[in-house]
Amino acid sequence: MKRLLITGAAGNVGKMARERLAHLADTIRLSDIAPMDPAGPNEEVIQCDLADYDAVNQLVQGCDGILHLGGVSVERTYDLIESGNLRGVHNLYEAARANGMPRIVFASSNHTIGYYPQDQRLTTDMPTRPDGWYGISKVFGEAVAQMYHAKFGQETALVRIGSCFERPVDRRMMATWFSYDDFCSLMERIFAVPKLGCPVIWGVSANTCGWWDNSHVNWLGWSPKDNSETYREEVEKLPPRPADAPDVLWQGGMFTADPIFKD
Ligand code: NAI
Ligand code: 15L
Numbered sequence: 001m002k003r004l005l006i007t008g009a010a011g012n013v014g015k016m017a018r019e020r021l022a023h024l025a026d027t028i029r030l031s032d033i034a035p036m037d038p039a040g041p042n043e044e045v046i047q048c049d050l051a052d053y054d055a056v057n058q059l060v061q062g063c064d065g066i067l068h069l070g071g072v073s074v075e076r077t078y079d080l081i082e083s084g085n086l087r088g089v090h091n092l093y094e095a096a097r098a099n100g101m102p103r104i105v106f107a108s109s110n111h112t113i114g115y116y117p118q119d120q121r122l123t124t125d126m127p128t129r130p131d132g133w134y135g136i137s138k139v140f141g142e143a144v145a146q147m148y149h150a151k152f153g154q155e156t157a158l159v160r161i162g163s164c165f166e167r168p169v170d171r172r173m174m175a176t177w178f179s180y181d182d183f184c185s186l187m188e189r190i191f192a193v194p195k196l197g198c199p200v201i202w203g204v205s206a207n208t209c210g211w212w213d214n215s216h217v218n219w220l221g222w223s224p225k226d227n228s229e230t231y232r233e234e235v236e237k238l239p240p241r242p243a244d245a246p247d248v249l250w251q252g253g254m255f256t257a258d259p260i261f262k263d
Pocket of ligand 2 (some may be wrong): 161
């Protein structure tokens with residue numbers, strides 16, 4: 001690839017991707033609404049709001065791949081989510097259509113299916129059950145990507161990320177953990193395969209007690225290597241949770257207990 005755009009580059013996953021995915025393109029273009037570290041060699045840094053179409057259109061120009069991590073990443077007010085995640089996704093897909101349809105990775109979320117119980121195993125063809133406006137915004141993003149694929153042939157990997165952190169830090173994450181190594185190897189495969197289409201992919205490591213079946217994307221040639229069991233001992237030391245706690249009942253965990261935020 002000549003130029004890969006990473007949105008949300010000031011965020012947790014964005015900073016990790018900046019460090020670890022530089023080899024994917026000659027130039028990495030980094031963008032966020034928040035300030036970022038200055039550009040290093042082979043980097044471009046452009047601060048912009050995803051809700052501003054003209055800025056996003058300029059941002060996408062000259063890019064042949066996009067890792068779209070930018071947007072509101074937790075439950076917030078509808079207005080905030082509308083701006084970053086609804087208008088932002090609209091702007092990104094319209095800008096991509098105007099600029100040669102670079103392949104996109106859309107950072108979707110397990111909160112698209114947060115209201116499934118933890119004792120159910122899921123495939124990606126099951127109906128969504130979002131657990132808040134944040135989850136709804138990710139369902140919206142997936143639908144936008146699918147429509148742009150059907151209408152225009154725009155390719156997107158819809159990666160429903162579980163919990164992308166250095167290590168699992170609670171019991172629920174024993175099922176949802178997505179290690180940085182596995183995240184990076186998935187990105188490598190997504191940008192390497194000759195034909196991608198618009199698959200939904202669970203962004204999760206090879207956790208023994210995981211909930212999600214990725215067998216429909218075996219053709220990607222991606223095998224996650226990490227397993228949360230490595231951290232079982234430290235996670236089991238945490239205080240036990242009540243049997244009726246949201247993070248024990250629901251795949252979306254504590255997000256299911258969030259209110260509808262008004263400010
Ligand atoms: P984060 O909140 O650390 O990073 C998101 C970045 O997007 C922030 O730096 C923020 O400034 C930027 N942003 C927000 N609104 C924006 C706007 N209007 N214009 C431009 N930039 C804007 O989130 P994190 O953890 O790095 O996640 C990255 C992506 O992956 C997010 O889209 C999140 O929804 C998704 N995801 C992450 C998971 C995780 O476990 N970290 C799990 C599931 C999904
Ligand atoms: C998400 O979608 C969030 O962006 C992230 O902050 C985590 O909370 C993650 O899901 C999770 O469910 O663990």
